[in-house]
Amino acid sequence: MPQGLILVPIQCDDNMYSEDSVFGAIAELEGAVSDRKLQPFGLRTSKLFKEDIRSRSVTVAGNATQASSTATTHENVLEWVKQDKRRMLHVVYRVGDMDRTIKFYTECLGMKLLRKRDIPEERYTNAFLGYGPEDSHFVIELTYNYGVDKYDIGSGFGHFGIAVEDVSKTVDLIKAKGGKVSREPGPVKGGNTVIAFIEDPDGYKFELLERGPTPEPLCQVMLRVGDLDRAIEFYEKAYGMELLRKKDNPEYKYTIAMLGYGPEDKNAVMELTYNYGVTEYDKGNAYAQIAIGTDDVYKTAEAVKLCGGKVTREPGPLPGINTKITACLDPDGWKTVFVDNIDFLKELE
The missing domain is CATH 1.20.58 (Methane Monooxygenase Hydroxylase; Chain G, domain 1)
Known part of the structure; x- marks a missing residue:
């Protein structure tokens, strides 16, 4: 030195x-x-x-x-x-026969065909169905890929929920139309709400819940998750949802959590289910994603990353239509697409 x-x-x-x-x-x-x-x-x-x-x-x-x-x-x-002004816009999944599914949903479930579009250059067709206009209601987006008549639903997807005023009458109608009823009308286990389960032609399950008049009859999307507390934290922080209620059912070894952007009797909600001891599920290739409206897809993507989610499509406009979107996966691998609110309304014009 x-x-x-x-x-x-x-x-x-x-x-x-x-x-x-x-x-x-x-x-x-x-x-x-x-x-x-x-x-x-x-x-x-x-x-x-x-x-x-x-x-x-x-x-x-x-x-x-x-x-x-x-x-x-x-x-x-x-x-x-x-x-952020967020709302669940639609749920997307694949079907093997578009006309057959549309017929079942309109005749048995009382939905309306809102619009349909064919994209021959991409070899697929979309149909939007629901109980009210897309600018104010949660709806279903069906996808038919040319030449594919069957999909694997997997064990991770649970069901969709539909609120009806009379479960028994709805079940009778579905039976008359040849629909499959997998659970007859009756009180839910451990509660008083009357429910029933049916299946559409592709095997997707629908839970019918008996309720009074509601502005949002298409009311639930149920998915299974491997860590409920982790999922709740992610949906609250990254997606801005509110935990509406949580219920443990030790007798049947499962716990559910309802999350959404408003009361479940007036809004569509996510029902996340944890089955004791099960941490992973087969997601199949039938169910695709939900879409949620947002005022800013760029900030949304940043929030998803900060909360440990995976952005699978960086925010930006879609080629051809210029609608800004971003796509991401939650900690269990379920996909969500966020869509710019103003661009979405322009699409509907």
Whole structure:
């Protein structure tokens, strides 16, 4: 070591990247320089050493400030999610015979065919069905891929929910039309709500729930998850949903959580189900995704990433129609597409 060079130790603690601690240490070093402990190297060396110290201090302090600013930005994004105008738009899944499914949904379930479009260059057809206009109701988007007449629903998808005023009458109608009833009308286990389960021609299950008049008859999408608390936290923070209720059923070894953007008697909700001890499910290739409206797909994608979700399509406009979207996966691998609210309304014009 050259004679006369003094090494001044700097005490570091958990706040080592704060501006106060950085500049305090710098002052200590500069004091060592000022009292001529570096004199053997000459004034020019001392001056350069001081300048280098000051430059390094600015860099470190700048990094600390940037980290603090980034944390604040992240907090702002997650807070924005809570204020975003979000609504469940539609659920997308694949069917093997479009005309057969449309006939069943309109005649047996009382839905209306809202629109239909054929995309021959992409070899698929879409049909939108529901109980009211797409700009105000949650609807179904069916997809038929040319030449594919069967899909695997898997074990992860549960059912769709439809609220009806009289479950027994609805079941009788479905039977008369040749529909399959997999659970006869009766009170739900451990409760009083009258329900029944039916299956459409492709094997998708629908739970019929007896309720009074409601503005949103298509009321549930049930998916199974491997960690319910993890899923709830993600849907609350990344998707901005509210936990409406949670119920444990130890007798039947499952727990459910209802999440959505408003009361479940007036809005479509997600029903997430955890079966004791089951952490993974086969998702098949039939069920596709839900679509949710948002005011900003870019902030939405950022929030999803911050909450541990995977963005599978970076935010931006779709080729040809310019509707801005982003697509992502939740921690269980269920897909959601977020659609710009204004662009979505333009599509419907």
